[in-house]
Amino acid sequence: MSAPAFGLGLGGCDASGNWLELYYPQPMREAPPEVWRALEELFGYRGQSLTAVATDELEEFSEVLRTVGLSEQAALAGQLYHAESECVLSVLDGDSPPVDVPQAYLMLHLLSHRLVRPHEFNLDGLFGVLPTVAWTNMGAVAVGELAALQLRARLDGSLLRVYSIDKFPRMCDYVAPSGVRIADSARVRLGAWIGEGTTVMHEGFINFNAGAEGPNMVEGRISAGVVVGAYSDLGGGSSTMGTLSGGNETLISVGRNCLIGANAGIGISLGDRCTVEAGLYLTAGSVVSMSGHPGFKKEWLKARELSGQDDLLFRRNSRSGAIECQPNTLPIRLNEALHSNN
Amino acid sequence: MSAPAFGLGLGGCDASGNWLELYYPQPMREAPPEVWRALEELFGYRGQSLTAVATDELEEFSEVLRTVGLSEQAALAGQLYHAESECVLSVLDGDSPPVDVPQAYLMLHLLSHRLVRPHEFNLDGLFGVLPTVAWTNMGAVAVGELAALQLRARLDGSLLRVYSIDKFPRMCDYVAPSGVRIADSARVRLGAWIGEGTTVMHEGFINFNAGAEGPNMVEGRISAGVVVGAYSDLGGGSSTMGTLSGGNETLISVGRNCLIGANAGIGISLGDRCTVEAGLYLTAGSVVSMSGHPGFKKEWLKARELSGQDDLLFRRNSRSGAIECQPNTLPIRLNEALHSNN
């Protein structure tokens, strides 16, 4: 990115003052020059990661933001100035991977606010930067402090509920993108990128740095790094093979107007208007019969040779058991009623 | 329905006073004539949707209910009379689709209270009537009001947790049918119809206007409109093809004493005592070998020609790869211990 991205926010710490999580209500992708200058003058920004912010500078910063017409950012700075908890100002400058928790959370916010697309950020080392956190009804808790807090709550007659122990929080607790339905917020990590008109059903899942352009129906799993094009439908329980675990090494994607049937899966990229029959898992190494497709001369191809091509229909012949590829004459159409009323 | 259904309840609104959700503790399928008359006399009911209720009339209505022997309804009317929030009285009369949020929620409640079976209601236009709501630890929130509330909570040192952004709430927050276990309430929408003795495991899912007669083991997904007969078992991750998305157009059902194996799926209806082998997805267009079934003369049939028939076993021959249909000699039996102690 040419101009620095920045975010004003607040967050939670462990007992030693280490950041556990950060919340940036209105992260900004590209700060104008005046803001950049203010970052340097007020906060001494020289490319490092800023975090704790003295409140006096925050008031001045709010003035700068108002002057350059960023009234919502100015209002936020004003609200944070009056907040009781410690405030954060984090800046991203250049193409470096995140160096600390505030930067990592700013990147995840920018993705979920749709200000940055998957793969625009260099997320190398993210798992090492992000702490594992217990996400509870009493907020973010350091894993090492959990047991004592759990006992304390019980002795006091209350209850510490733990929703998740993970490096990533649930996106909806931080960002709720417009025009999106998410039936179970536990299934979408902060850092997911979800376009307008998309419905993520109960069986859907979207990892960080991955997403769906929208509108989409997502009842399957979008693995880290995978991007799905507009008007595509991932059927219930369907799988897109990721690269973080399981041995797959090539990042895949799904084009527009594709249907991956229920319980199906792909280990190759799909172009536009492709369909994979319900229940069929097409791995990169699957050998596919092309005899029903006039556009191909070879009788058999490895699925990876078809990666990214348009207008293909994949199914398993239920007589011969062979996986076949044919021209896709009836690509999917989304149900208007499910996506127009989000 | 011949007599009107009605429900007394209360609910949540957005900042402009539009209903977001309604809670009817004891909806009633058929009101006796005296109640119907009272609806007309006290509330001026003439077929329209009633909602806001003046408290004086509510007290009189409670008297009428007591007089005709509906003591629980009378008690509820009395409690609502003393409630602080606005009360609702909603009536359903005839076979019309829902015209507003109170009617839509009354229908969903009647289904989950098992007073109305799936498909009895005309639910045309339901997605247009139901607002998309953010379901949070602070109650139902209008999606447009979410971001401000989230920031406000953080500034106050608390936390707005968002469980779901959806048109349907979780059934268990409104209705908990007797004799039912639901391992993860996030997986059952209000409007699901679940019979006594049913266990919905963590991987199970039941949509609105769909359900299981009970007793059943549900570790798979029951799509909108799909009904499963008694003593059937949907294995982990199994799929019943729905009609709302993915291109399928024929509503399917599952009979009694069926087993759909883990990760299997069906695009056709099953009669009674059918089994689909684990991992096999039987679409309507699958061509099935009948050579092992003495009751059929043809060698190959499309699966849709077998839709709804009893005593069939479907499996994929692991030598030839062909899908085969045979007589089902060992239909499923549920584990008594799992269902008798609900």
Added chain:
Amino acid sequence: MSAPAFGLGLGGCDASGNWLELYYPQPMREAPPEVWRALEELFGYRGQSLTAVATDELEEFSEVLRTVGLSEQAALAGQLYHAESECVLSVLDGDSPPVDVPQAYLMLHLLSHRLVRPHEFNLDGLFGVLPTVAWTNMGAVAVGELAALQLRARLDGSLLRVYSIDKFPRMCDYVAPSGVRIADSARVRLGAWIGEGTTVMHEGFINFNAGAEGPNMVEGRISAGVVVGAYSDLGGGSSTMGTLSGGNETLISVGRNCLIGANAGIGISLGDRCTVEAGLYLTAGSVVSMSGHPGFKKEWLKARELSGQDDLLFRRNSRSGAIECQPNTLPIRLNEALHSNN
């Protein structure tokens, strides 16, 4: 077990005083002789199940624990002595199945604290002992008391949220084992046994008396009784066939360095370094071609004859549709970054 296991804790009851659930912060697998003697002298322990504990004896018991060097147990006894709710002391002695709720919960705690491995306990009759509980934001609620409480909350302007109606609570609300990530706590029951370095992703699931030795990647379902060896990876939506429902009768397990691909499944045990291709469900009755494996002379074997054997790769030939077994030359390696930073 030779010496008795015991746990000090507290819990919730229904309106009649029946236990709904118990929380033991520090259960102990083997109490030293002095503690056993104190159990007999102070609490009259003679092999029965102890539950309610008079506070005076608890103070004395704390002294005994301190004397024998169990300072953490002593501190806990002291804290419980000052707690407002009723305290519990439960003892397990010998190989008997649980006779009451406190014993059953103590067993589940010992499993999740990794003090007892799956199958060490006799859990016969567990489903009959455990009450079905509504797990809510207001704590454990008896199912029969739920509707009244739900209405009461609404009338008071608050909200009773029901997370689950089940015999088992979520493990993380009771035990959070070290070095483990669990992306959605709804997917792991108390009684799961999860080794250090294990990640349970959103689609993962672990039942009671089952688990993963660690480190492991769990994106599939570990059924009751199933144990997975170290360094194995269960792909997204993969299935391990259980014995509680669905008709399977033989308990299975997974060895070390195995990969069960996404949406795959097994009905047989795997030895070490086995791989099952994504999307392939290998049932015990599957007939498998051995022609590609030099170590076997027969051309076809039933999968159950290969149960528990090492170094096997299972895939479905995408030309012939036949399930084939070959030597596994490239067993899985876990992604170091995902498991070293838990």
